[in-house]
Amino acid sequence: MESALVLVIGVMVAAGVYLMLAANLLCYLFGLILLSNAANLVIFVAGRLTRAVPPLIPKGQEAPVVPVANALPQAMILTAIVIGFGLLAFTLALVVACYRELDTIDSDHMRLAEPPPDSGEH
Amino acid sequence: MxxxxxxxxxxxxxxxxxxxxxRRRPRQARAISLAGCIGLFVVVVIIFVRVxxxxxxxxxxxxxxxxxxxxxxxxxLSAIMLLLAGLVGLAVAIFAQADVDLRREVLGFQGFYQLLLAGVCxxxxxxxxxxLYVWFEVMLIASFALLILGGERxxxxxxxKYVALNLVSTxxxxxxxxxxxxxxxxxxxAALHVAFAEVDQPAALHMLAVLLIVAFGIKAALFPLYFWLPASYHVPPVAVTAVFAGLLTKVGVYALIRTFTLIFPADFRFAHDLLLIAALLTMLSGVIGAASQFEFRKILAFHIISQIGFLVLGLALFSPLALAGSIFYMVHNIVAKTNLLLISGTARRMAGSFKLAEIGGLYRASPVLAAVFFIAAFSLAGFPPLSGFWAKLMLVSASLEQAAYWVAAVALITGALTLFSMSKIWSEAFWKPHPQDGVRALASLSATERVQRMLPAILLVAISLGLGLFPQPLIHFCEVAAKELLDPAAYVATVLPARDG
Amino acid sequence: MISLILQGATRLLVALILLFSVYMLMRGHNLPGGGFIAGLIASAAFVLYALAWSLREAREALRVSPVKLAAIGALISLASAVPGMLKGFPPFTGLWLFIGGGAGDKGIPISTVLLFDVGIYLAVLGAVLALFFTIEED
Known part of the structure; x- marks a missing residue:
């Protein structure tokens, strides 16, 4: 099961990197989403996979009676998802603002902050 | 506790x-923010004394x-970094009162500024x-907002560009x-320090080292991952650039130092060699990039990169003296760099532009500003007896100690080129007359604005000067801090509860 | 786009979704749920409202500005650390207060953890709506 997930992560990273290399900012954003979910899966796999044993302690017990799934990676993934969600929403808003203000989402045409040397900057 | x-x-x-x-009542928001910064400074001083x-x-x-x-x-190390964060936070908060326009205040500048400080601390x-990842994100979100606040094209x-590369890093x-x-x-x-000593998988260690160097290297603007910095640091208000230059990249360097002294075993040469090459190339490419620029703030932005090289150099050499040198350099650099950017903001207020070709005559308009710039700039270039001299002396003698002569040579070349850039700014912006004779005197600004602009600059330059004239206490402190970093047993014992056997 | 069906259904749905979000918030301590998810659900209600009617009316229905709501929520979360401070525990130590407990029954638990979750709920609701309103506004 772990090795299957690792393969999935590999494919997601490859696809994410491919998309992120595009000049189009929307493609970049989609690549980022893939990559960020791949990172979450890495943490998930790192916590070892345990099927269908939620880490809940039965009533009257102090500790789980049977080996249960590792809850810590799930808590970390939840945190990472929350943060990733905020960052992606922000980046999307930024791309929208860019499209409105600069009329392009092609990063090759964004030369305002770094004008090419022949544009009479000096 | x-x-x-x-x-x-x-x-x-x-x-x-x-x-x-x-935020809709900017005067109130500013007062709250300034009070918070003063409070933060008091807190970090208390922590520093306690440590x-x-x-x-x-x-x-x-x-x-x-x-x-x-x-x-x-x-x-954390204590001195906190102290510097508190100091820069306060200095820039005072400066921002004069520099940040009301429109940005209403959009929430002070809120994001405080959030940035929270992430850094x-x-x-x-x-x-x-x-650490979570705090990096807090810092990142705040810096995104500060960078684009105002929404100029x-x-x-x-x-x-900043967002794209930094998201990859996270x-x-x-x-x-x-x-x-x-x-x-x-x-x-602390537990990782114990656990990593027992890990017997060199492949996994190497991969993790590379991943972490890339992640923190993007944050710290290490060669060849620094392209976001010159693309973005000159676009926001100068107060934002100053706090970014003073604190953001330094957090990346701090994370590198922490990771490769505490977590990874001390005899992990692979990472140190990688960092050494990256550090040298960072120093050179940053300073050469600066030499080719003709804008006050862009020159300073490229110098941030070259100085990150010096900071990482001490970590890469990995000797007590080198690490102490890194920490001393950190203190010196944060103070001097923040100050130079603040001065560049005041210079633009007086002369009307950041472009060196369009400004001039600042020495005549304000000898005080010129003197402050002179001390900060030549401290950055490493002139004796200013603070940068001692920092570079420690790093160069650490590299000579290890018979790494070419490392010392690169450091000296970088210093010389830094001097070139600083003299360029000096002669263009301060010495030559203003091309349109349009420079306004510092005295023509309102008294409040003068205080808000000059008080932080004079405070920071006094610290630079103090460190240069009386470096011994700080050198001693840095040596003890470096010893702590190289032998984390006490750190581990403080964090982890005592175990039997 | 004005759709009578959507508007009619929204009247019913918004109330249900908001109620459900509070349910998710309350059960979150020991079961799946919690402040973040509940906040997202609640913001979905307002997003639906904005789609069915208009952005302006959704803003009016929220009554406070979303940014202010987020700030207040985060402050409530921070405030949940205060009881621990008064009792001399490290920051964010969980404390419980049981109301009306009897034999065999612990009573209704009120905890700093719940207060923290309520803060998160408001913060997420405010932040998501602030983002949504900003992107939708043109």
Missing amino acids: GWLLALPFLLPIATGLLAMAA LDQGTIAAQMGNWPAPFGISLVVDR GSFVTGDLFN AQLDGGI LFMLMAIGMVYGLTGTLNM
Whole structure:
């Protein structure tokens, strides 16, 4: 099961990197989403996979009676998802603002902050 | 104790939220923010004194014992970084009162500024790798907002590049954290120190080292990952650039130092060699990039990069003297760099532009400003007896100690080229007459604005000068801090509960 | 786009979604749920409202500005650390207060953890709506 997930992560990273290399900012954003979910899966796999044993302690017990799934990676993934969600929403808003203000989402045409040397900057 | 260590991030968060709620009344928001910065400075001074007195101190959040809960740990390195964050935070907050326009205030400048300080301070106090990631994100979100606040076209353009590369960095960091957890089953840095010593998988260690160097290297603007910095640091208001230059990239360097002294075993030459090459190339490419620029703020932005090289150099050489040199350089650089950017903002206010070709005559308009610039700039270039001289002396003698002569040579060349850039700014902006004779005197600004602009600059330059004339106490402090870093046994013992056997 | 069906259904749905979000918030301590998810659900209600009617009316229905709501929520979360401080525990130590407990029954638990979750709920609601309103506004 772990090795299957690792393969999935590999494919997601490859696809994410491919998309992120595009000049189009929307493609970049989609690549980022893939990559960020791949990172979450890495943490998930790192916590070892345990099927269908939620880490809940039965009533009257102090500790789980049977080996249960590792809850810590799930808590970390939840945190990472929350943060990733905020960052992606922000980046999307930024791309929208860019499209409105600069009329392009092609990063090759964004030369305002770094004008090419022949544009009479000096 | 727990409260004292949590205050460096709790206080700015609370201040930021209050300032955010009051953002429609900018005068109130500014007052709240300034009060918060003063409070933060007091807190970090108390922590610093406490650490000087007792050595490393630690606290466990939510009363969960380490390594299960989140630990906050402050050793000497963290303490001095916190002190610098408090100092820069206060200085820039005063300057921002004059420099940031009301439109940006209403959009929530003060709130994001405080959030940024919270992220920076949180990164310095945390003793947990995942928590470090969270603080990095807090810092990142705040810096995104500060960078594009105002929504000018150039800001959006630079912001996209900054956001794009920094998001990649955080994803690398997240993946590395996942793998560290898979390898060791813990993320508490002190526990990781113990666990990594027993890991017998060189391949995994090498991969993690590369992932973390890339992740922190993007944050720190290390060669060849620094392209976002010159693309974005010159677009926001100068107060924002100053706090970015003073603190943001330094958090990346701090994370590198922390990771490769505490977590990875000390005899892990692979990472040190990699860092050494990256550091040297960073120094050279940064300073050459600066030499080719003709704009006040862009020159300074490229110099941030070259100085990151010096900071990482001390880590890469990995001797007590080199690490002490790195820490001294950090102190000197944060103070001098922030100050230079603040001065560049005042220079633009008086002469009307950042472009060197369009300004001039600043020496005549304000000898005080010129003197402050002169001391800060030549300190940056490493002139004796200013603070940068001692920092470079420590690093160069550390490299000579290891018979790495070419490292010393690169450091000296970088110093010479820095001097070239600083003299260029001096002669163009300060010495030559203004091309249109349009420079306004400092005295023509209102008294309040003069104080807001000059007080932080004079405060910081006094610190630079003090460090240069009386470097011994700080050198001694840095040596003790470096010894702590190279022998983390005391750090580990403070964080982890005592174990039997 | 004005759709009578959507508007009619929204009247019913918004109330249900908001109620459900509070349910998710309350059960979150021991079961799946919690402040973040509940906040997202609640913001979905307002997003639906904005789609069915208009952005302006959704803003009016929220009554406070979303940014202010987020700031207040975060402050409430921070305030949950205060009881621990008064009792001398490290920051964010969980404390419980049981109301009306009897024999065999612990009573209704009120905890700093719940207060923290309520803060998160408001913060997420405010932040998501602030983002949504900003992107939708033109």
